[in-house]
Amino acid sequence: MDAIILQILNGLDKGSAYALIALGLTLIFGTLGVVNFAHGALFMIGAFCAVTMQRLLSLSYEEIDPTRTDFLGNPLKVEVPYVEHWFGPDLGGAIVDWSVPLGILLAIPVMIGLGFAMERGLIKHFYKRPHADQILVTFGLAIVLQEIIKYFFGANPIQTGAPSAFSGSFDFGTLLGFDPNVIIYPYWRMVYFLFSLVIIGGVFAFLQFTTFGMVVRAGMADRETVGLLGIDIDRRFTLMFGLAAAVAGLAGVMYTPILAPNYHMGMDFLVLSFVVVVVGGMGSLPGAVLAGFLLGILQSFASMNEVKSLIPGIDQVIIYLVAIVILLTRPRGLMGRKGVMED
């Protein structure tokens, strides 16, 4: 029982990331009809916004400490971050410590801007082309973005820690009457799960309760009629692309303490997120979220020792097996609508 609860908890944070990426993919597919293979790269760029924020906040000047020496025996140059110089070591240290959440402030404008630039500069020209062309161009774009990040940040993962207030883990087991240390869950992963719920809730509320959202939903259902009513739907869809990019970026920012970001982390998530979208049903937002959490938890179960000793390697293929079963039994996915990508 305790092992099951443990793995459900474990699946939640990975599921949150899948759900957020799949949500953005579905938004773009539903509005613009484009299969965006660069979406994983947007998640990765978001993560590097957190890294950039950390680097910016840790920008330092050198002070020479004559009492100590460096590895060559020269007087040691000590790096003092500017923020510590300006705000004092306590407040300055705290600002550096909180650089991941502060990365959100950087990620929102960067991601929306990047989303606009991508849509207006490149993807716009591919609306009338076949899906295969769109996949190729966005995939190429993803590789370009990856290589740019690698050029500036190197190939190794970059450790970007959570604020020290969130280090350690919460003992769920004692709440439920188990022995201590049986069911533990890191604080930051709880934060990530709650954060993703807020973002998902926010996107749904935006689409459901605002006029803008209503127009977008109408456009998703029947683009032509909305256009005939004199509404500039393209403009709104461009905004949705920016929004989807921001969602992926925020998912990336907050994920950095869970997984040290490297330049190819986006690709790892992209493939799985596509499976999530297909399982959830192409074009269905609730389906994407549901399938995201479901597959995250399933993957977590599959990596349990008990399961792995029965079927070795199952943790690597479980998601694809489930996708095959679901597509065989429900070809439109869990919550797919009729007529999407079927023409």
Next chain:
Amino acid sequence: MTKSTLTRRGVIKTGAYAGAGLALPTIFTSRARAFTNAPSGNTVTFGFNVPQTGPYADEGLDELRAQELAVEHLNGMGDGGMLNTFSSKALDGTGILGKQVEYVTGDTQTKSDAARASAKAMIEKDGVVMINGGSSSGVAVAVQGLCQEAGIIFMAGLTHSNDTTGKDRKKNGFRHFFNAYMSGAALAPVLEKAYGTDRRAYHLTADYTWGYTQQESIQASTEAIGWETVNNVLTPVGAGDFSSYIAPVLNSGADVLVLNHYGGDMINSITQAVQFGLRDKQVNGKQFEIVVPLYSELMAEGAGDNIKGVYGSMNWNWQLSDPGTKAFVKSFGEKYGRPPSNSAHTCYVQTLLYADAVARAGSFDPCAVAEALEGFEFDGMGNGPVLYRAEDHQCFKDVLVMKGKENPSTKYDILEIVEVTPVDHVTYPPDHPMFGGAEATLGQCNNGA
């Protein structure tokens, strides 16, 4: 207007004669060549095959820096580095046997097939006489096999699996780096002293040759001091998120977690283990501990604060105080502004050792070079006196046990040396069961003739 005398038959005949004429010299030279890529003219070319892209690219970059420095020193530029402290004096900074050293580089991408392809290109196209570098045992075993077939010498870079000089040992391949068995032998006494004899260990192991041999070695050496092994779980290379493997650890009754991971995987797994609060827990009435048997400076830099107080082992470290280390750190530090990593050190030393063996043998013939390296004893290259054992082409030298420093003063001294384990404690017979047993042989030397 003149009538052309060209006929189809005429053209073919002329072409055939011309072709045969052009081919003639190469037929003679290829028959005449004594061994693969025998250098002609006044230069000789080395092939540096390192990961320039992919997850170990930073490791590969540091190897390249060291190799470039080694070539400079061989050609008499710079301050000479370890040539001044090396016990053999066959090299004098005028190249090798009167030939200036040049080099080409290849990208292994940390993939066996890509590494073989780039090594093959360097052998066939650039005519290299020796290949050095790399940062994975899977790659090292693959490239070593290729060099054996092609008839050139392979001077392995960072490879820690027992198999490289164990069941997959080759007559043309040589390893300076230490191996998993040596890590286990060096770590066990330190772990016994720090954590006692009554411990229960849980292993997470990278799912490939290096992970298996390291896990086997550490399990054997810790069980010899009385520890119990609770579980060993194989994790996919590049898994990224290890949380579902880490979460069950505490509940298993284990009080030590051994991470048989390397590079990015190790950075992620140790960070996540710390995030789960494992190191703050008390299990079986003892403080929970983490051990990372194979350390590297670049990994430690990546893992940051999470490695404080964590034990591991290394082939070499720039903080050693012998004259060889000091000379190397000085020339590397002045050229690149940072201390060298242990993968840089092993590639630098391997390049010099190859050059020295050629000079002592008086020939670039790989079989003569191999003979010069076999059983070679030297000093002045860090780690004290070293033996290149003839039976398996493994270097035997002191091994360092390291610990994550509690209060590092710069970003380069995040690890401290807690013990230098003498070479006798890490020596094993060449037919040791972990190294392929009695069946493992080097085979015949191949010079490609």
